[in-house]
Amino acid sequence: MLAEAWEELFVAVEGGEFAGFAVLPVKKYLDNFLAGPGGNMCLRGDCGAARDLLSVSSDGTVEACDCIDPTGPLAGLGTVAGGLADARRSDVATTIRHRDLSASRCADCLWLGVCGGTCLAHAPSLNEVWDSGCAVALSAFDRISLSLVRGDGLLDWLRSLTAGCAHA
Ligand code: SF4
Ligand code: SF4
Structure with missing residues (x-):
């Protein structure tokens, strides 16, 4: 469902329907694909x-992140x-920083470095993956790589953003 919705958005962006509009659900993946992980603290190996x-x-x-359930085990x-220094050194914080997806x-996955293995706030447990987020990420990075090989639609859209500051 989420992946299908993302795909529809992507096709519209690629086709030029959002020229001048920074469609962030697409742009965040494209930015990471082009520039590498780091700028986006969610889409990288260590969030x-x-x-x-x-x-x-x-x-x-x-809390470790405002997206994490304040009533859950990572709160x-x-x-x-x-x-704040003690909070960062706490057992919970240390546990979070030791998220390990090596058994997942x-x-x-080819995209782990720029995906990060989905948001841990949405994952069923620390070392598991959020299924819907994974489906979107797989689709996003596959579609972006193919699109860049086949044409300039995405790059034209990125260039169109410098002419305006609208967001969608
Ligand atoms: S796309 Fe899915 S399998 Fe690949 S790194 Fe992201 S969450 Fe993991
Ligand atoms: S918990 Fe989720 S929203 Fe928060 S920094 Fe990590 S990936 Fe991003």
Whole structure:
């Protein structure tokens, strides 16, 4: 369902229907494909959660990422009062940074470096993969690579973005 919706969006972008509009669900994959991982802290081998990123809730609780369920097992690194450095050193934060997908389908996937193995906030558990996110990523990187070989539609769309600042 999610992958089909992404595919429809991609076809429209590739076909020039969104000239001048930064369609972020497509652009984030294309940017990573062209520029490599790093700029996007979600689409890379080690996501930003508890690494580049900490999130503070209104009650002062520190989380690894605002996308992580604050009632789940990966929640509650510490508190602002207790110090951000201690939160980053907490057992939960350390566990998050040790996410290991080597026993998952990602281990043999060509796209792991620019995909990261899907958002851990959506994954069923720390070392598992979010199925819908995986389906979108597989489709995205396959479609982008083929499109760049076959024509200039995507690059023309990227160039069109410099002429405006609209988002979709
Ligand atoms: S596309 Fe799927 S299998 Fe490949 S790295 Fe991403 S989540 Fe893993
Ligand atoms: S938990 Fe998800 S949203 Fe948060 S940084 Fe990691 S991949 Fe991105």
